[in-house]
Amino acid sequence: MKININGKECLANDGDYVLQVARANDIFIPAICYLNDCSPTLACRMCMVEIDGKRSYACNTKVKDGMQVLSNTKELWDERNAIMQTYCINHPLQCGVCDKSGECELQNFTHKAQVDTQNHWIKEIDRRHQDWGALQYDPSLCIVCERCITVCKDKIGDSELKTIARGGDAPDKDFKDTMSKDAYAVWTKFQKSLIAPQNGTTLDCQECAECVSVCPTGAIINKNFQYRSNAWELTRIPASNPHSSDCELMYYDVKQKSIKDNTKMVYRVSNDFHFTTLNKAARFAYDIASDCKGKDEVEFNRLVSLFKDNKIKNVKFNSYITNEEAYILELLRQKYGFNLVNNEALCFQDFLKTFCAHSGSFYNASSDDVKKSDFIVIAGSFLRHDNPTLSYKVNNAIVMNKGAGLYFHPIKDTKFSKIAKNFVSVNCDYGKEAQVLEFILQYFAKDLPQDLAYIKDAFYEEQIEVEVKSKDAEGNEIKEKKQETIKKSSLAKELGFDEDKLKDLLLKKANFTLIIGNDYFYHENAKYLAYLLANIQKLTDFKVMLIPPRTNTLGVSLLCKLSKASDGFTLGYNERGDFSFSNDEHNNLASSNLLEQEGTFVNYDKRLVPTNAALKFKGYYLNDLANALGLDALYTIEYTEQLPKDKGFLNIAFDDLTNHYDNAGNNHRGYLIDTCEFVKNLKQDNQIPQNIKSTCECKKDDIVILANPIGNLSKYTNKSSFFNECASLYASKDYLAKHNLKENSMVKIYDDKDEIIIKVVLDKNIENGAYLPTFDDKINPYKFFKTRRYYALNIKEISYE
Helix, strand or coil: CEEEECCEEEECCCCCEHHHHHHHCCCCCCCCCCCCCCCCCCCCCCCEEEECCEEEECCCCECCCCCEEECCCHHHHHHHHHHHHHHHCCCCCCCCCCCCCCCCHHHHHHHHCCCCCCCCCCCCCCCCCEEECCEEECHHHCCCCCHHHHHHHHHHCCCCEEEEECCCCCCCHHHHHCCCHHHHHHHHHHHHEEEEECCCCCCCCCCCCHHHHHCCCCCEEECCCCCCCCHHHCEEEEEECCCCCCCCEEEEEEEECCCCCCCEEEEEEECCCCCCCCCHHHHHCCCCCCCCCCCCHHHHHHHHHHHHCCCEEEEEECCCCCHHHHHHHHHHHHHHCCEEECHHHHHHHHHHHHHHHHHCCCCCCCHHHHHHCCEEEEECCCHHHHCHHHHHHHHHHHHHCCCEEEEECCCEECCHHHCCCCEEEECCCCCCHHHHHHHHHHHHCCCCCHHHHHHHCCEEEEEEEEEEEEECCCCCEEEEEEEEEEEEEHHHHHHCCCCHHHHHHCCCCCCEEEEECHHHHCCCCHHHHHHHHHHHHHHCCEEEEECCCCCCHHHHHHHCCECCCCCCEEEEECCCCCEEEECCCCCCEECCCHHHCCEEEECCCCEEEEECCCCCCCCCCHHHHHHHCCCCCCCHHHHHHHCCHHHCCCCCCHHHCCEEECCCCCEEECEECCHHHHHHCCCCCCCCCCCCCCCCCCCHHHEEEECCCCCCCCHHHHCCCCCCCCCEEEECHHHHHHCCCCCCEEEEEECCCCEEEEEEEECCCEECCEEECCCCCCCCHHHCCCCCCEEECEEEEEEEC
């Protein structure tokens, strides 16, 4: 349809709001309280417009064909002037020291509305600073736009903030006669309310700080940024989240350390909050630059000699690297014949190849599809812990689309399970991974291939009592109870799921997405699981999304020929080895961190995205080593346009890559990988994998999974001052009770070969389990988790603090 805004004809879709259409067409309509992809609150009323001669609000008015909209008349700006006057009443005159000054929307709109007088007044009340843990709240700066509440509920899913009574006087009723209705309403609301945590005085949330990002004033601020810099002193460096596979657009805000030391440092990470949400890792794990003082020529030459003398048999690395680094490693592998060892990426690569071989295509869902879905199934992922950013998309879809979904996982995430009544947690037992996919095929696939015919027969009969109505000879209604035999899914029963609930959840649902996570990739039956999943993509209405476990697992999987380690000398690149060229503390030669180099990642949406260096690195890059070994590139990013086309990459130079969202929210970041090209060139045996029907014989109460606490995603995030913690065993309250453990006691977890001594702490947001993290490289949890992501471990308390 078409609408007209200020004389400009605009195309619009049914269901769009006027404000969305205006922004998509680069038409400015002021709005403070509205956030894209969130519920309109009408708190500020600044988006008032005239539609076909009547006053409306652009944020909550849906378009109609032929609609005539005016947003820029003198009358409208006079009203906005009055609203901005009310926001300025008793607002502290502390812009000179306010952290938001220079990027404050209250300042901006006050100027835009040409407020140069104050016609209203009211008694000030005492409003003290509040300490919310990692955040500080200053009620005197708060204009109660409620963005923080909205983003926390509609995007993040924590719903941790609410309004409470401010305790201020109501505006004098005489002002009603001298100011506009909207301005008086905004002022009245402003005098009534403040923002507060849902429970008590501190936040119980993920600490993603998206509430800080959306705050238009300096009312909510990160404690670690407070009073440290003026906004205009910072240089914004566009980058991509280096800590998880969303690789979301973010900015390092940098400036020199002090007057005497002009070395650059990162002061904070910011984002375009209308289009992106950052997880806690992206937001806070930024002070992780290496302390490399310069080039260690002796160790560098020793490393070069190890290659030239063919001493290196394995290069062990992880997926926290750029595509360009991965490609250099692959080129060196081809030249020197060593094994490229990355077990996490190898598992994902094998799964992906099997999936593509049997589906005939790449996984076909993106996070944008998740956001548009109204029915979502999640399996094999401890989602908020594995990829918090994707959990935001799920929450946003369920909340904004009135969606429904099923979340299969043995450990119950009690907070995530509360996002909506129609989002049902199914706490199926460990070892039921295949049954989840088989049930989806049984319920949703119209036809199944012969080898999966067993799924069609997985039913049992159940006797139920039904009431039957009839009439006797005199015409009176008679109710009788009879036994009736019905067929029910054996698979649903095995999963502990009432399939009858599914009928209600699916009412009026049309956009289905299935999200698959780590549990399936690190599984001894992974190939068969990938085969089942491929059939789901082919035979049902579900779009399928895989979550690459690390930042650039997908890029590494596309670019590198990976294998298991063999006997012999191992070079650790960012990992421990016989020689470590690493950004870890214990290394022979220092390597750069991801915030110290340019390059690209392939994110979970199959999109190549660029990232820039925030800080200088003084040591040797991997590219320096490659040049010493005969490759030739002045800068690492010269490899960007050389990334192989047969793997789906396009020959586009790094400097030609874009990295932004437009006003309509369209993604202009890098480019989408040509997945058809990758699948076409895939050399993969398409023989149907064997179903290894293993069962989990272990005592399920003893099972521990491999997972990190929300936000602390890796050893890199844990290097930051914000996290910097020792690993613990994180356990639910019922796990502690079943094993007779006291919170914060020291325990020994062990099997018949290995043991770890560790503290056990309570995670009050989970039920039915415990998890052991990977972020602390002082412990090695992988010695327990060899074929699965979960493992039964004995546990014994050895002391109590």
